[in-house]
Amino acid sequence: MSTVKGSHILLRHRDNPALSTYEGYVKDGGFKAWKQAVTKMAPEAVVNEVFDSGLRGRGGAGFPTGLKWRFIDKNNWPHYVVVNADESEPGTFKDREIMEKNPYQFLEGVMLTAYAVNANRAYIYLRGEFWQLAAELDKQIARLRKEKHLGKKLFGKDYELELYTHLGAGAYICGEETALLESLEGKLGQPRLRPPFPPSFGLYGKPTIVNNVETLANVPLIIEKGAKWYRSFGTEKSPGTKIFSLSGRVAKPGNYELPLGTTYGELIMQHGGGILDGGKIKAIMSAGASSSLIVANDQALATPMDYESVPSLGAQLGSASIIVIDETVDLKWLVDKTVHFFKHESCGKCTPCREGTYWMQNITHRLLHGEAEQKDVDLLKDVAMNMKGKCLCALGEFATEAVVSSIERFPKDFKLKAGAKTVAGELKVTHD
Amino acid sequence: MNALQTKYGRDIQAILAKYPDDQKRSAVMPLLYVAQREGGHVSRQDLADIAEIIGTTPTEVASIVGFYTLYHDAPAGKNRMQVCNDLPCAMRGADAFLQGVCENLGIEVGGTTADGLVTVEAVMCLAACDNAPMFQVQDYENITYHENQTVESAVALVEKWRKAEAKNK
Numbered sequence: 001m002s003t004v005k006g007s008h009i010l011l012r013h014r015d016n017p018a019l020s021t022y023e024g025y026v027k028d029g030g031f032k033a034w035k036q037a038v039t040k041m042a043p044e045a046v047v048n049e050v051f052d053s054g055l056r057g058r059g060g061a062g063f064p065t066g067l068k069w070r071f072i073d074k075n076n077w078p079h080y081v082v083v084n085a086d087e088s089e090p091g092t093f094k095d096r097e098i099m100e101k102n103p104y105q106f107l108e109g110v111m112l113t114a115y116a117v118n119a120n121r122a123y124i125y126l127r128g129e130f131w132q133l134a135a136e137l138d139k140q141i142a143r144l145r146k147e148k149h150l151g152k153k154l155f156g157k158d159y160e161l162e163l164y165t166h167l168g169a170g171a172y173i174c175g176e177e178t179a180l181l182e183s184l185e186g187k188l189g190q191p192r193l194r195p196p197f198p199p200s201f202g203l204y205g206k207p208t209i210v211n212n213v214e215t216l217a218n219v220p221l222i223i224e225k226g227a228k229w230y231r232s233f234g235t236e237k238s239p240g241t242k243i244f245s246l247s248g249r250v251a252k253p254g255n256y257e258l259p260l261g262t263t264y265g266e267l268i269m270q271h272g273g274g275i276l277d278g279g280k281i282k283a284i285m286s287a288g289a290s291s292s293l294i295v296a297n298d299q300a301l302a303t304p305m306d307y308e309s310v311p312s313l314g315a316q317l318g319s320a321s322i323i324v325i326d327e328t329v330d331l332k333w334l335v336d337k338t339v340h341f342f343k344h345e346s347c348g349k350c351t352p353c354r355e356g357t358y359w360m361q362n363i364t365h366r367l368l369h370g371e372a373e374q375k376d377v378d379l380l381k382d383v384a385m386n387m388k389g390k391c392l393c394a395l396g397e398f399a400t401e402a403v404v405s406s407i408e409r410f411p412k413d414f415k416l417k418a419g420a421k422t423v424a425g426e427l428k429v430t431h432d
Numbered sequence: 433m434n435a436l437q438t439k440y441g442r443d444i445q446a447i448l449a450k451y452p453d454d455q456k457r458s459a460v461m462p463l464l465y466v467a468q469r470e471g472g473h474v475s476r477q478d479l480a481d482i483a484e485i486i487g488t489t490p491t492e493v494a495s496i497v498g499f500y501t502l503y504h505d506a507p508a509g510k511n512r513m514q515v516c517n518d519l520p521c522a523m524r525g526a527d528a529f530l531q532g533v534c535e536n537l538g539i540e541v542g543g544t545t546a547d548g549l550v551t552v553e554a555v556m557c558l559a560a561c562d563n564a565p566m567f568q569v570q571d572y573e574n575i576t577y578h579e580n581q582t583v584e585s586a587v588a589l590v591e592k593w594r595k596a597e598a599k600n601k
Contacts, residue, residue, distance in 0.1 A: 092561075
């Protein structure tokens with residue numbers, strides 16, 4: 001049986017570094033779930049177990065994983081599984097640790113998912129920067145083929161499976177699942193109009209399940225230990241654990257795997273060691289650069305990090321990439337950074353996003369370089385509000401979150417002295 | 433057989449084998465990385481060669497080069513030092529780090545050293561926010577991460593390259 005210490009279901013390698021090797025993973029009970037599934041379980045039984053576990057997509061949207069699998073079109077073949085390993089959200093670095101340090105658990109999760117939805121091919125789409133990681137995965141996949149965990153007639157059964165890695169080349173938008181599929185088909189990474197959704201029309205127009213790395217890494221232990229065991233972690237509506245990527249102005253940044261429902265205060269003050277240089281916390285970004293800024297008061301710090309509680313703070317759990325902002329950070333500088341990111345990453349397909357990020361950047365530059373007037377703050381918000389709800393994918397929406405919430409919730413940072421121009425933030429900006 | 437196939441035939445076959453026979457276009461991204469092994473950028477001839485292999489037009493291939501940041505249509509330094517100065521890294525000194533490295537090398541952000549060995553670029557998030565300041569190095573064949581960096585450690589790396597280069601000459 002796979003060993004679980006505390007709340008480490010995914011980051012088990014921290015307690016047992018040998019898991020990164022094939023031998024170490026097998027010794028700890030690895031691939032038992034895989035063999036059990038292929039030899040003793042119907043694909044539907046695997047789907048049902050994951051459905052019952054209440055596992056929700058860890059890439060950001062939080063869609064119930066088992067339900068997504070049930071949506072796959074059984075009248076159209078072949079089926080594909082595509083893993084979203086395009087981890088590119090500023091503040092997010094969890095999938096990288098899973099794939100680097102606990103790769104076989106991740107791969108076993110991919111394999112179980114493929115079996116569950118009757119796919120014989122799975123592609124792992126990694127951001128291009130994960131070049132060395134992809135090379136390692138290729139070696140690990142070759143090992144699995146050699147050990148007959150992959151290939152034809154697996155365990156003597158009439159089931160075959162092959163896994164392949166595919167490297168992207170530096171485009172945040174490819175984390176959006178339909179843009180990822182376009183990219184994997186060799187086209188520009190631009191989102192598709194939906195519906196149809198990938199479970200009916202995905203890779204090469206065939207039924208496809210797209211899941212995030214962290215989501216799939218949960219699957220082997222759910223199959224091995226059961227849905228009930230999995231539900232002993234987390235809350236009723238948010239079962240399981242989550243890897244919280246903690247970054248920014250915090251003493252001990254890093255990944256922390258904790259039960260869903262752990263409070264922001266516990267993560268930041270206890271596990272994260274509080275604020276860098278003994279500073280004072282000002283704001284929390286709950287889901288990377290895509291999130292709104294939460295006022296970091298006592299109520300926020302006491303709020304559980306789960307799918308149902310975070311919205312009460314005017315934010316989302318999302319990918320749970322927590323960026324800590326302290327009093328040294330001027331939010332004019334911060335929104336210039338986030339807008340710069342989204343302007344760079346906008347794929348250009350939808351006019352409100354392509355043009356909106358451009359005009360927002362013009363204004364944030366004026367704010368930052370002392371060339372803005374008070375009415376520019378209103379203009380900035382106005383441009384953002386005119387982007388909301390008008391784009392094919394979420395990127396255009398995400399680009400406005402930090403802007404609008406900063407202006408609304410931290411008015412002091414955007415109150416310019418009467419008649420005077422802005423004063424640049426304390427932290428120096430070098431890009432343009 | 434075009435020039436790219438003559439030179440990298442086996443690698444190209446291995447790439448094409450990853451995708452269904454009627455979906456060769458999926459190979460465009462890995463093939464562009466193969467093309468970049470020569471000089472770190474994609475030439476006009478490469479565009480034509482790749483288009484021929486996957487059955488599309490050079491213009492389509494060029495659009496892929498333009499869309500993704502890790503493909504380059506012009507030569508630069510042998511090592512592209514790509515520093516993340518996105519929000520989380522910048523809150524831990526990445527902007528000052530970037531400036532420091534550039535000052536030490538005597539170039540601007542985006543510039544290349546006179547010996548053609550290093551181009552320093554500012555890039556978007558590289559998923560290493562807990563280990564800032566950090567950068568990746570894209571050379572002709574590889575991408576490697578360098579985390580928890582200081583200006584001194586980054587400059588020392590460049591010195592190491594310079595020594596290796598001098599030895600090879």
